[in-house]
């Protein structure tokens with residue numbers, strides 16, 4: 001993929017990583033860290049990259065072509081990060097793709113498409129029917145920087161105001177499926193569960209310290225008939241992760257047992273034979289025995 | 300005439316060959332609905348207090364319901380109600396399929412058979428054409444000893460396939476107190492209803508008719524029927540469609556609730572050998588369903604002949620699998636299938652047969668029965684051949700001593716054996732316990748102890764409480780058990796199959812809507828709950844009339860934890876506490892008697908109850 005002239009990229013990596021409990025920029029992703037991975041992807045398409053970090057943030061060694069700027073104060077939110085990035089991008093750049101370091105599966109084809117469609121607009125922002133993705137969007141440097149500075153002066157820190165107040169275009173994510181069939185570019189990592197799920201779908205090993213507890217899942221009745229196994233050991237820190245692991249390892253459960261990423265109400269989870277797990281956020285502990293049973297037991 | 304009903308029942312006095320048609324008032328229908336509710340009302344008014352269940356005084360009632368014949372899925376069912384010769388208490392059992400629809404087309408809402416014939420006969424009830432409903436009798440001589448299925452087949456071959464037939468096997472003819480009554484391979488299994496029919500010298504009843512009831516609101520009924528059918532294909536019923544009730548085996552085993560070796564244990568080490576193919580004891584060769592059912596829960600498994608060929612199909616339900624398998628310590632699936640097929644052929648209740656055999660096995664283990672030379676068969680835990688031989692022996696003209704004990708059922712056998720063996724005769728009120736070890740299932744323990752027909756898993760859904768998140772206080776458990784019993788009373792009176800229960804959001808509300816659409820009467824959720832409670836009380840009132848005493852609401856001593864090494868184990872005190880709360884929740888006296896007011900309400904329905 002060729003680099004697009006006058007097109008740059010800004011990577012915001014100074015976020016707090018609070019729910020992750022570990023600097024997202026430094027998370028291992030294959031042989032690299034997440035920040036290195038983002039740079040590698042964007043390098044294929046952007047003629048200039050600016051990384052915006054927080055004041056004391058530790059970063060891996062980054063090639064000297066990449067400009068690293070530090071926010072004056074840490075954790076002021078994405079608008080401040082955008083301001084630093086836009087201020088430091090060179091004059092040769094007209095528009096930029098802005099991302100955070102936590103979307104490791106960015107597709108350059110999708111970014112290119114956003115760029116192409118951004119022509120006459122100040123910004124183009126994807127939308128999935130529920131959420132906007134300001135950190136997977138393309139912005140015109142000049143008008144956007146002016147607006148960002150104005151918003152910060154007015155103490156209005158939501159990137160969404162940019163969309164409202166500039167000449168902007170939204171694009172439904174489904175229109176981008178041609179360029180990224182599973183819309184992986186929009187998957188981001190906020191929690192260890194997200195992190196593991198992304199590693200799993202990328203067939204990467206989960207680093208030792210990020211493993212979830214290994215639990216033993218026992219299948220009964222129809223789930224057992226479908227999976228053709230009595231039990232399976234899966235790693236999951238809660239039932240949400242367990243459900244996604246079940247779907248990945250036993251895709252045939254999707255439909256009859258797992259619907260919309262949750263257990264069909266005709267089934268339930270139990271820990272052992274006395275604890276009913278009603279809350280999907282219930283933390284799991286290593287060696288838990290998790291039973292999947294029909295609600296209609298007996299009869 | 301109220302839509303959905305014929306307004307009367309058929310009463311046939313066999314001794315005097317008199318048939319008449321007592322009317323049923325609309326106030327009765329609105330309160331007892333049909334099925335079990337209607338059946339217990341008729342049984343009570345048609346019998347004198349304290350009668351012998353196998354005497355000519357006894358009545359056997361086949362009760363239909365307003366939903367029979369409508370397009371509502373799983374509604375082709377009938378209830379059979381009588382006093383059980385096994386328990387001397389009420390017995391209400393469900394059976395399904397074409398007999399229900401044909402019997403209703405005779406033009407009545409129930410058939411009540413009383414008296415006794417001199418010779419074994421086949422009873423024909425004909426409700427076709429413009430003539431009045433008529434009955435005829437023919438000799439049963441050519442069918443004696445035949446299986447129920449064979450009898451049905453032959454009668455239909457000779458008399459025409461428009462007849463639908465219920466019949467008994469040899470066990471019913473012999474009046475074994477746990478003989479079944481069956482139609483099209485399905486049994487009204489529990490409590491010896493087959494013996495009651497046998498005692499009247501009837502081998503089979505054939506019915507046909509052409510009188511349809513109409514529906515008050517056919518469009519609305521269709522709408523509900525469509526929605527119910529659609530929902531019957533969802534995962535809520537997948538267990539029954541895909542696996543049938545045998546799916547319970549591994550779950551119960553995991554919960555240590557699979558009664559093993561006469562309830563001495565709650566899990567069976569060799570359980571996996573009973574679930575070789577698709578979690579079932581053998582290769583599945585066919586699926587079947589009752590008439591008018593969109594679920595189809597009957598799974599038929601292949602049974603090999605002695606030469607190893609697949610000869611025939613055997614229907615297998617969890618209850619038969621548990622009773623003839625783990626309960627007797629048997630892990631060979633072929634043996635379980637053979638024993639189950641044998642029970643089917645003779646017309647024996649598999650739970651009571653397996654339950655009594657397991658009891659005798661424990662008695663022999665404990666040397667309560669001398670293992671002398673007079674025993675040509677010694678049933679032993681794990682020995683499938685001995686189970687088969689013992690069943691054959693019981694059915695022979697000269698049963699051995701041990702087979703004669705089997706014939707009595709576990710409670711009466713224990714009384715003969717003495718030595719406090721009653722402590723491990725696993726029954727309540729004489730009815731052998733179904734496949735739920737109540738040691739850890741406290742709600743089920745309560746449900747079985749207070750059940751009016753004895754240890755039972757059908758007239759209560761108490762296990763649902765145990766298998767879901769619930770408050771464990773005695774008060775809450777008791778209330779939850781009452782609710783499942785109420786639900787079952789309505790399901791069994793509507794009648795709908797209990798296997799569809801998982802699809803309802805609000806069972807009473809939806810049932811009220813169904814009944815209103817079919818009958819045109821204005822049912823509400825609250826009225827139905829009232830009816831449910833009334834039906835439960837009517838059964839209890841019948842039992843009180845027949846000599847019930849509070850000590851009967853109990854479980855065998857051996858079930859209770861001796862020392863409470865495990866907190867979750869049921870103790871006697873805990874059960875007593877649960878029963879106390881149950882009685883309070885039902886508005887009974889502390890020890891379980893109906894209140895005077897409750898009795899008066901029942902008397903006002905025109906039943907004749909005299910208590911205590």
Ligand code: SF4
Pocket residue numbers: 373374395539587588589592593594595596597796797798799
């Ligand atoms: S679910 Fe099974 S028992 Fe119920 S009506 Fe259907 S086939 Fe008959």
